[in-house]
Amino acid sequence: MTGGAIPVFGGVALDMRGLAGVTGVDRTSGLVTALCGTYGPELARELEQRHGLTLGHWPQSIDVSTVGGWVACRAVGQYSTRYGKIEDIVNGLEVVLADGRVVRTGGLAGAGPRSSTGPDLTQLFLGSEGTLGIITSAQLRARPLPPTERRAAFAFPSFDEGLEAIRRTLQRGATPAVVRLHDTTEAARSWGVDQGHLLIALDEGDEHVIEASMRVLAEECRHATPLDPAVVGRWLEKRNDVSELTEITRLGIVADTIEVAACWSELPALYHDALAALSEVPGNLFGSAHGSHSYVDGGCLYFTFAGQGTGPDDLPAREEFYRRSWSAVMEATLRHRGSISHHHGIGLVRSGYLRQALGEGFSVLEGVKTSLDPEGILNPGKLGLPCRFGPSPWAEPDPSTSPERGGQGPTAEGPHDGGARS
Ligand SMILES: Cc1cc2nc3c(=O)[nH]c(=O)nc-3n(C[C@H](O)[C@H](O)[C@H](O)COP(=O)(O)OP(=O)(O)OC[C@H]3O[C@@H](n4cnc5c(N)ncnc54)[C@H](O)[C@@H]3O)c2cc1C
Numbered sequence: 511m512t513g514g515a516i517p518v519f520g521g522v523a524l525d526m527r528g529l530a531g532v533t534g535v536d537r538t539s540g541l542v543t544a545l546c547g548t549y550g551p552e553l554a555r556e557l558e559q560r561h562g563l564t565l566g567h568w569p570q571s572i573d574v575s576t577v578g579g580w581v582a583c584r585a586v587g588q589y590s591t592r593y594g595k596i597e598d599i600v601n602g603l604e605v606v607l608a609d610g611r612v613v614r615t616g617g618l619a620g621a622g623p624r625s626s627t628g629p630d631l632t633q634l635f636l637g638s639e640g641t642l643g644i645i646t647s648a649q650l651r652a653r654p655l656p657p658t659e660r661r662a663a664f665a666f667p668s669f670d671e672g673l674e675a676i677r678r679t680l681q682r683g684a685t686p687a688v689v690r691l692h693d694t695t696e697a698a699r700s701w702g703v704d705q706g707h708l709l710i711a712l713d714e715g716d717e718h719v720i721e722a723s724m725r726v727l728a729e730e731c732r733h734a735t736p737l738d739p740a741v742v743g744r745w746l747e748k749r750n751d752v753s754e755l756t757e758i759t760r761l762g763i764v765a766d767t768i769e770v771a772a773c774w775s776e777l778p779a780l781y782h783d784a785l786a787a788l789s790e791v792p793g794n795l796f797g798s799a800h801g802s803h804s805y806v807d808g809g810c811l812y813f814t815f816a817g818q819g820t821g822p823d824d825l826p827a828r829e830e831f832y833r834r835s836w837s838a839v840m841e842a843t844l845r846h847r848g849s850i851s852h853h854h855g856i857g858l859v860r861s862g863y864l865r866q867a868l869g870e871g872f873s874v875l876e877g878v879k880t881s882l883d884p885e886g887i888l889n890p891g892k893l894g895l896p897c898r899f900g901p902s903p904w905a906e907p908d909p910s911t912s913p914e915r916g917g918q919g920p921t922a923e924g925p926h927d928g929g930a931r932s
Contacts, residue, residue, distance in 0.1 A: 511571075512857025514583065514639045518891045519899040526578050529646055532556050537563070541601060541617060543649045546578030553577065563652035566593025566687070569853075570750050578645045584637035586810075586853040588749065590803050591680075592687035592715060593653065595853070597636050604647035605635050608883040617649040634878070639855055640889035642882050656714035660724045661742040664734035665705035669693050669799075670778040672707045675730040676804050677774045684726035686713040690745075693781075695798035696814070700754075701744060705735055710745050758816060763795065764828045765816040768839045772848030773808040777801075780846040781811055787838035793817040793831040803852065810852040813839055836860075861894035862904050 517523055526547035534543035540563065544553055550572035557563040567587040569575060579585070581603065586595040593599065601623065602616030616632040617623070635642055666672035672691040679689070690710045692701060697708035711727055713720040755765050772780045781799055788797035794817040803810040815835050818828055840863050843850050850860055850867045865872045872894075879886075879895050891902030 511583075511854040512851075512859045514855055514857030514889070514892055516858065518858065518903055519897075521887075521890070524644065526576060526644075529578075533647065534649075535561050535563075537561055539623075540652045540654075541649055542652045543618070543647060544577050545647055546576060546581070546645050548577045549573070550575055550580075557652055558655060561652075562655050564655055565599055565650055565652050567596065567599055567650075570752070572750065577648050577650075581636055581645050581648055582639050583855040584853060586803055588802070589687040589712075589714075591685045591689055592713065594651075595803075597633060599651050600632060600636065600648055601651055602649035603632050603635055603645055605643035605645050607643045608885065608888050612646075613643070618647065637855065639857065639892055641879060641892055641895060642888065644888075653715075656716075658717040658720055659712065659714040660720050661739040662711045662724060662728060662731075663703075663737040663739050663741045664709045664731040665697075665703065665737055666691075666707040666709060666731075666734045669707045669781055671734070672709050673774070673778055673781075673801060673809070675709065675727075675734065676801065676809065678730045679727045680804050680806050682726050682730070684723040686711045686720075686723045686727055687715075688712040689727070689801075689804055691801040693799055695796065696800055699798070700748070701741055703737065703741060705737065708737070708741070709734065710742050712742055712746075755814075762828070763816050763818050764832050764835075765814070766832065766835070767812060767814050767854075768836065769802070769810055769812040769852040769854055770839065770843040770848050770850060771803075771808060771810045771852040772843065772846050776846040776848060777809055777811065780842060780848055783846065784811070784813060784839045784842040787842050788813065788815050788835055791815075791817065791831060791834045791838055793827070794835070812852075815839075856893045858892065858902065858904050860904075861892065861902060864894040 529545040529547040530552065531548060532542060532544050532553065542557060542563065554564065557565065566589050567580065568589050569580065569585050569587050575585070580596045581600060584596060587593065602614065602618035602621065604618050605613045607613060613631070621627065635645060666675070669691065676689050676691060688711060692708045692710070694707055697703040697706070701708055709731065711724065713723050758765050785797045785799060788794055794815065797813060797815045799811050799813045801809050802812045817831050817835065836859060840850055840860070844866065850863050856864050868875065875893070876895060886898045890897045890899050
């Protein structure tokens with residue numbers, strides 16, 4: 511999604527698919543060990559059919575992503591409010607370091623469900639995007655298959671009111687598996703709803719637990735317009751279909767998505783600021799957003815934008831549009847003290863912003879990298895880390911060129927052909 515797997519300096523690419531399959535199941539504890547080249551559907555099928563279990567981890571990319579990729583990118587599934595994000599699901603890892611040492615952490619080192627044995631080494635490798643080690647195996651927390659499911663949908667007159675209803679729901683302790691808020695642009699374009707900003711909710715699990723969760727949600731949505739929950743069914747059917755974006759990129763239009771996160775106190779303003787900034791980028795055709803994951807203290811905003819430069823065949827203009835659109839959302843997020851990535855990671859496209867986002871913490875990351883990979887051989891040029899092979903594309907943005915200041919964002923060559931991705 512962010513260019514993390516592109517070998518910008520050449521080198522050796524590892525195909526992890528040979529390391530596939532479930533190697534251990536503790537049904538009583540709900541713990542599953544899987545090799546890291548295992549694809550999502552293969553793992554889900556085996557857990558469901560042979561063990562009556564689910565991870566509840568359903569990223570939109572489930573069909574094309576692996577256990578190792580989920581861990582390496584700190585992935586988040588669409589049902590995350592009930593089942594947690596990958597960092598909640600992972601209980602231990604096996605990682606091969608740059609010098610060949612094999613490290614086992616957490617449950618795979620025999621540490622049980624939790625421990626206070628110094629910093630959490632499992633979490634160190636979550637989000638490391640291939641720069642600190644090769645993840646070969648993961649122990650994951652699974653749950654019994656859910657016996658019950660409930661769905662609901664509402665329309666809100668404003669995006670801010672929808673966010674407020676979600677905030678109050680989460681802060682009352684309710685955790686419906688899926689709570690999404692699509693703005694009017696997306697509600698009409700993708701889900702055929704024209705009554706306002708669309709809130710989609712779905713919960714699954716124990717009947718008593720989900721009844722309570724959905725009742726709290728309904729109470730907090732009492733001033734909104736209730737909609738036919740059939741729209742939730744439409745979302746379930748189409749939720750992983752990104753062919754719309756693929757089609758428009760074929761027309762020479764640049765389209766991409768950017769997910770960020772912020773606290774509730776900043777989230778509404780970030781939504782409005784980022785969309786305004788996107789609309790000011792020359793060539794912009796549209797910008798839209800939805801809230802896709804929520805927490806007690808804040809949530810994720812997932813922006814989609816599309817546009818072009820001076821013409822479909824004008825690659826430099828399309829690249830400029832792409833860079834400026836990214837800068838617009840990154841800058842707005844940093845202004846609102848948000849996180850520049852909620853779940854897609856840093857890769858190349860965000861690498862120029864990580865130093866600013868982490869502050870002095872970036873030097874700690876550099877120290878960890880130097881310690882674990884002194885030769886700098888693991889996924890060089892990613893996460894904006896210093897690289898012995900030369901400057902990494904997008905690694906050093908010139909802040910004076912951000913669109914806010916009238917410039918064009920990062921100045922080095924970009925990794926993409928106009929951002930034709932979803
Ligand atoms: C259409 C689409 C929808 C998406 N939806 C979601 C979503 O809902 N939620 C979400 O979180 N993400 C989503 N993503 C982003 C991405 O698919 C996920 O982050 C996924 O977890 C990446 O896994 P992968 O196996 O495809 O990894 P890759 O793309 O192959 O690799 C990603 C990075 O991880 C590193 N890596 C991969 N495997 C290992 C390993 N075994 N050890 C060390 N490093 C490794 C690579 O070097 C690279 O830097 C989406 C992507 C697409 C294209």
